[in-house]
Structures are given as structure tokens and as C-alpha cells.
Amino acid sequence: MAQGTVDISSAELLVERVARLKAAVGRLCHLPAAAEMTVRLDRALQYLQAETVPAVVQAVLLGPTGAGKSTLFNSLIRRPGASPVSDAERCFTKTPYVAVSQACRPLVAVPEELRPQFVESPLLGRLVLCDLPDIDGVLAEHWDIARQIVEQSHIVVYVTSPEKRADFRVHEEVRRWAERKRWLFVLNRADEIPEGALEEVCRDWDRRLKELGFDPDERNRFVVSAKHPQRFQFDLLRRELIEHDYRQDLRQLRDEVFLAHVQYATSPTVLAPLQDKIAQLRQAEERFAEEIRRVYQKGFQEPRVAAAFRAIVRQQVWQSLARRLWGIASLTAWVHARWHYLMAGYRLLRLGVYGPSLWGIARATMAALRAFVTGIWPLKEVLEKLGSDTKWRLKQLAADIHRTLEDHQLAEVLTSQVPDTAEPPSSSPATTLKTSLEQIVVGLLNEETDQELLLELRNEVDEQAEELASRVAKWWVNVAANLLPTAVLVDIAVRLGWAWVGSAWYLNLSRANYPPAGFYWLAMALLVLSVLPGHWLVSVRTNGQINRLRPSEDIRIANSALLRPLQEVRGLLNDVVTQARALHQQACQLRQALAHLPGTVVGRSGDDETSPIDT
Numbered sequence: 001m002a003q004g005t006v007d008i009s010s011a012e013l014l015v016e017r018v019a020r021l022k023a024a025v026g027r028l029c030h031l032p033a034a035a036e037m038t039v040r041l042d043r044a045l046q047y048l049q050a051e052t053v054p055a056v057v058q059a060v061l062l063g064p065t066g067a068g069k070s071t072l073f074n075s076l077i078r079r080p081g082a083s084p085v086s087d088a089e090r091c092f093t094k095t096p097y098v099a100v101s102q103a104c105r106p107l108v109a110v111p112e113e114l115r116p117q118f119v120e121s122p123l124l125g126r127l128v129l130c131d132l133p134d135i136d137g138v139l140a141e142h143w144d145i146a147r148q149i150v151e152q153s154h155i156v157v158y159v160t161s162p163e164k165r166a167d168f169r170v171h172e173e174v175r176r177w178a179e180r181k182r183w184l185f186v187l188n189r190a191d192e193i194p195e196g197a198l199e200e201v202c203r204d205w206d207r208r209l210k211e212l213g214f215d216p217d218e219r220n221r222f223v224v225s226a227k228h229p230q231r232f233q234f235d236l237l238r239r240e241l242i243e244h245d246y247r248q249d250l251r252q253l254r255d256e257v258f259l260a261h262v263q264y265a266t267s268p269t270v271l272a273p274l275q276d277k278i279a280q281l282r283q284a285e286e287r288f289a290e291e292i293r294r295v296y297q298k299g300f301q302e303p304r305v306a307a308a309f310r311a312i313v314r315q316q317v318w319q320s321l322a323r324r325l326w327g328i329a330s331l332t333a334w335v336h337a338r339w340h341y342l343m344a345g346y347r348l349l350r351l352g353v354y355g356p357s358l359w360g361i362a363r364a365t366m367a368a369l370r371a372f373v374t375g376i377w378p379l380k381e382v383l384e385k386l387g388s389d390t391k392w393r394l395k396q397l398a399a400d401i402h403r404t405l406e407d408h409q410l411a412e413v414l415t416s417q418v419p420d421t422a423e424p425p426s427s428s429p430a431t432t433l434k435t436s437l438e439q440i441v442v443g444l445l446n447e448e449t450d451q452e453l454l455l456e457l458r459n460e461v462d463e464q465a466e467e468l469a470s471r472v473a474k475w476w477v478n479v480a481a482n483l484l485p486t487a488v489l490v491d492i493a494v495r496l497g498w499a500w501v502g503s504a505w506y507l508n509l510s511r512a513n514y515p516p517a518g519f520y521w522l523a524m525a526l527l528v529l530s531v532l533p534g535h536w537l538v539s540v541r542t543n544g545q546i547n548r549l550r551p552s553e554d555i556r557i558a559n560s561a562l563l564r565p566l567q568e569v570r571g572l573l574n575d576v577v578t579q580a581r582a583l584h585q586q587a588c589q590l591r592q593a594l595a596h597l598p599g600t601v602v603g604r605s606g607d608d609e610t611s612p613i614d615t
Contacts, residue, residue, distance in 0.1 A: 014586055018045060018262055021579045027572060030409040033273035037580070040265030048258040055107040056100075057246045057253060058128045059598075060150055063159035064170045065134040068188040072159055072226035073097065073131040075234070076242055077121040083131045094142065096149055097131040099124060109152055114145050126246040135173050154253050155599045156181045157241065161189045165205045171212060178213055179264040182256070182599030184220055184241060185209060190232050191225040198223070213602040220600040240598050249597055256594055259587045263602070266584035274577050277408060281570040284404050285563055291397055292560045296460075299390040300551035308382045309461075309551045313468070316461050317542055320469035325538070328489075329481035332535050382457055391453070398562050410569045452561045460557055468545045472538065481534030488530040492523045 022041040028034035061069040070083040083097040099121040100108055108128055110116045121129075130149055133142035150156060158174055160167070165187065185205075193201050202223060209216045222237040229235075246253075300306055318337035325333050405411040499515045591601045 017583055025576050027413055030412055033270055037265055037270050044258055044261030044265055053251050053254050056104050056126050056128050058153040059155035060130040060132050060153045061157050061159050062132055064164045064167050067159045067161045067164055068226050069159045070131055072188055075226045075229045076238055082119045094133060099129040150177055157184045157186055159186045159188050162193050162201055174212055178602050179267050180260045182601055184599050187223045188226055190223045191228055244598050259591050263584055263587040266580040271577055271580055274573055278570055278573045281566055285566045288401055293557050295390055295393045296555050296557050297552050299386040300555055305382055306551045310546050310549055312461050313464050314546050316465035317468050320465045321473055324469050324473035326478045327482045328485045329534050332531055401565055413569050414565050456560055471545055472541045481537055485530040488526050
């Protein structure tokens with residue numbers, strides 16, 4: 001992006017992102033911070049859609065009592081006495097004084113009810129300069145007048161004096177408007193600074209401006225004396241503000257106002273309460289996760305529950321080993337894990353090929369029941385043996401989680417649908433039968449709580465099995481389990497290859513010598529025998545890991561379904577904060593690119609490194 005111009009494609013993309021953020025934050029409208037962000041984003045979009053390119057550029061002089069704003073106003077437009085000045089009376093300026101050229105007078109949008117005093121100044125061109133009442137006086141109506149005019153202005157000239165440069169109330173008012181306006185900073189009455197102290201006063205003032213979020217430099221910070229315009233940096237200020245040609249900047253000033261509203265809507269002060277909610281929800285989630293874990297651990301202290309849990313983990317470990325082992329060892333583990341399903345699928349396949357028979361149907365039914373009992377039923381057994389006390393405690397925790405969301409005004413955010421992230425089932429007969437039986441088990445559960453518990457147990461079984469399988473399938477186990485069958489396969493392959501070459505018809509058909517049938521049977525028997533030692537090694541290590549498993553201590557339930565409401569709401573908050581931070585940074589960058597316009601914007605991008613987004 002060239003300096004001084006706005007990338008149109010980036011601006012259009014920003015509008016789309018603002019609309020998406022508004023839609024996302026609309027779900028959190030019960031939170032005051034989210035409601036405030038929604039209003040501000042809506043104001044930004046309405047401004048861009050409704051406002052035409054401004055006809056004039058409006059700048060205001062804003063500052064504390066006694067800073068010399070009126071004197072500076074008169075000096076800038078070269079009209080002594082245009083705005084009355086009093087050294088004796090504070091809060092002397094009671095109405096806004098508006099300097100404008102005669103041609104632009106009909107274009108000024110200062111409300112008549114504020115009783116503006118217009119001053120003709122042909123030197124201003126497209127600029128309208130306003131001298132405002134003080135913002136630190138005792139009269140509240142002065143504050144209201146100043147704020148109404150600042151609201152519709154493009155550039156704010158913050159005027160202060162050496163003794164007023166640290167005024168807290170004024171700084172708070174500057175902070176209130178900081179992100180929505182372009183700023184020039186004027187330290188007036190520099191002639192009153194003691195000789196030799198000017199440099200120290202300027203350093204102190206720059207430090208205070210940086211605390212407000214600005215980056216003062218020679219283009220936006222000026223040290224002047226309105227009573228002595230020939231001294232200090234008055235000419236630089238006048239050249240930057242008054243003599244600037246605004247005719248080419250009107251359209252970009254319109255876009256700049258939109259960017260300022262976006263930056264204001266996504267400011268750190270708005271995001272801070274949402275980040276606090278994220279931290280609070282994360283703490284609540286950790287607390288409830290620990291309580292859920294303790295409930296399960298207490299339930300698994302029953303020996304029958306622990307034994308049933310080990311049985312189902314054992315079956316799942318073999319399925320994990322089929323993915324972790326290499327070569328032939330992986331194949332034997334796969335057959336071991338799915339033997340009963342393979343047999344059931346084989347029986348069903350025979351019925352389809354050879355036709356139904358009473359004996360065939362009976363054998364297929366027995367194979368299916370056996371697969372059902374050995375592969376799936378232990379989960380139902382574990383669930384039943386956990387008992388009603390565990391289920392009651394989990395229901396209480398679910399109610400506590402819902403109350404926590406209600407306390408944070410976030411219960412209405414919950415959605416009724418949970419995305420299905422399960423992998424599509426395979427079309428093999430064994431897998432199809434397994435899926436059908438699992439559906440039967442779920443159908444046997446009468447309560448929704450039982451179904452959720454079943455899913456949690458399935459997840460815990462999968463996690464425990466993966467961890468145990470990783471301990472079993474070490475590299476040396478893979479080598480030892482595949483060494484002997486690999487050697488036998490190589491020997492068989494060499495013998496078959498040698499026999500094939502020796503019996504090739506194109507060498508000597510009369511001397512062909514093919515291996516007899518007994519060779520193949522012997523080779524198959526030797527291959528099966530060579531697999532047994534490796535399979536025995538894997539079985540021994542698997543049994544050892546299963547025997548060391550202590551469900552009452554090792555169970556984790558790391559991602560319980562009961563925590564899903566907290567996770568869903570926290571995820572939405574994370575998404576809103578992430579989008580808002582990205583928008584804030586982009587708006588800052590686009591505004592900084594308008595370096596040819598008078599004034600500066602808040603220098604920081606708004607990314608507070610001390611408040612990380614939860615991931």
C-alpha cells in the first residue's frame with residue numbers, strides 16, 4: 001500500500017469482516033461489552049453506508065481552561081478579537097466560535113441550538129475551525145457543547161499550557177476520543193516557560209502523550225506561543241493545519257472516519273471484559289473438569305467396574321496396535337482385534353452367497369452375538385456398574401455448569417446442535433456389523449444421560465488404549481515381531497523365484513520342475529509358526545500394560561461432554577476477540593497509511609501482549 005492512500009480492496013474486505021464480527025458478537029448481546037461493541041460496529045457500518053463524501057473538513061480546538069485556545073484561534077485565522085479573550089475570567093468562552101470561509105458557510109453542520117458564533121475567514125478554504133468551551137470547567141453545559149461538536153469533527157487540536165499539561169480530567173477526555181479522531185497537539189504559552197527548561201517540559205509532555213497512546217513527532221506536536229506567533233513552532237502548526245489543501249482529502253477523510261469507528265468499536269477497553277469472561281470460563285472449566293474426574297475415579301474404585309473397563313480397553317489396545325505396528329505384526333494385530341467381527345461378517349457373507357439355511361442362520365447369529373458381547377457389551381456393563389450415585393453426581397455437575405453460565409449471562413448463547421465430527425464408517429461387512437451393534441447398544445439406553453456417559457467412556461477408552469499402545473509398540477518390539485516372519489517370507493520368495501526361473505518354458509520346456517503342492521502348504525505353515533513368537537511378545541507386553549492400569553487413578557475424562565456448553569461459549573468469545581483484534585490492527589494500519597492528512601492517530605495497534613487470547 002502506498003503511503004498516503006487507502007487500499008480499496010483492503011477497505012472493502014474490512015467492511016465484510018466488520019459485518020461478520022457484528023453477526024458473531026450479536027449472539028453475546030446479553031453482555032454489556034458485547035452490546036456496546038455491537039452498537040459501535042453498527043454505527044461504523046451505518047456511517048459508511050449513509051454518509052456522503054464530506055464537503056468540508058472540521059477541526060476543533062480542545063483543551064483546559066486558561067490554555068489560550070481563543071488566542072490561538074485568533075492567531076491561526078489572523079483575526080484578532082474574533083473569539084473574545086479574558087485573562088481574568090475563567091471559562092470565558094461559553095459558545096463555540098466557528099471560523100469558515102463565506103463559500104463554505106452553508107456546508108457547516110454545527111447545530112443552531114448550540115448558538116455558534118460564525119467568523120468569516122477566507123484563508124481557511126475547505127477547513128472549518130472551531131474554538132470550543134473549556135472541558136475542565138465547572139459548567140456541565142460547556143462539556144456538552146464541546147462533546148457534540150467534537151463528535152462531528154475530523155481533526156482535534158489538543159491545546160494545553162505548561163502548567164496544565166498533566167491535567168487528569170483533560171487527559172481522560174482526550175482518552176475518550178482518542179481512537180475516533182485525528183490529533184494535533186499544541187503546547188501553548190511557551191513564552192512563559194523558564195529559560196533552559198523548555199526541553200525538559202517538552203520531554204515530559206511527550207511522555208504524557210505516549211501514555212495516552214500517541215507517537216508525538218514534529219508533524220503532530222507543536223510548541224507555540226499564540227501571543228508571539230513569530231516565535232517557536234507557530235508557523236509549522238499553521239502550515240500543517242490551516243494551509244493544507246483539503247480538497248483532495250475529502251473522500252479519504254470519509255473512509256478515515258469509518259476506520260476510526262471500527263478502531264473504536266474494537267478497542268482494548270471494549271475487549272477487556274470479554275477477555276475477563278474467557279479467563280473466568282477457562283477457570284470454571286478446569287474446576288469442573290477436576291470435579292468430573294473425581295466422580296469417575298470414585299465410581300471406578302469398584303473392582304467389578306475396573307475389571308470391565310480393562311476388558312474393553314484391552315480390545316481397543318489391539319485396534320490401536322494394528323495402526324502402530326509394522327508389517328506382518330500389524331496384520332496379526334488387526335486380525336486379533338477384529339476376529340469376532342470378521343467371523344460374523346464371514347457367516348453373513350456365506351448366507352448371501354450360498355443361500356439361507358437353518359444351520360447357517362444359527363451360526364451367523366452366534367457369531368454376531370459373540371462379537372456383540374466381546375466388543376461392545378463391556379461398555380454397557382461398565383455403565384451399569386458405575387451406579388446411580390455416579391449418574392446423580394454428574395447430573396448435579398451439569399446443573400452447576402448451567403448455573404455458572406447463567407451467572408455470567410451466557411446461558412442464552414448455547415446452541416442445541418453439536419457438529420458431528422465422527423469419521424464416516426467403512427463399508428466392510430465387519431465394520432458395518434460393528435456400527436449396527438453400537439446403535440443397538442445406544443438404543444437400549446433409556447436416558448439421555450446414559451448415552452452421554454457411554455460416549456464419554458468410549459472416548460476415555462480410546463485415549464487410554466492409544467497411550468497403552470504407544471508403550472507397547474516400541475521400535476524394538478516391531479523389529480523383534482517382524483524379524484522371523486520376514487526371514488521366512490524372504491526364504492519362501494527366494495525358493496519360489498529360483499523354481500520359477502528353473503522351470504521357465506523359454507529356457508527348457510522339457511526340464512521344467514515346478515514346486516509340488518506340499519511346498520506351498522509347508523511354506524504357509526512355517527509362515528504361521530514364524531508369526532507366533534512375535535504375536536506372543538506383543539500379547540505379553542499388552543497384558544502387562546493392562547494389568548498395570550488402575551482405572552480409579554489413571555482415568556482422566558479429559559474432554560467430558562458435560563463441559564461442552566462451557567467450551568462452546570468460550571470458543572465463541574475467543575472467536576469474537578480474535579476477529580476484533582485483527583480488525584483493530586488492520587484499521588490502525590490503514591489509518592496510519594493516511595500520513596499525508598493532518599494529525600496523527602493512536603499509535604498502538606491495540607494488541608495487548610499481557611492479555612493473551614485463550615487457545
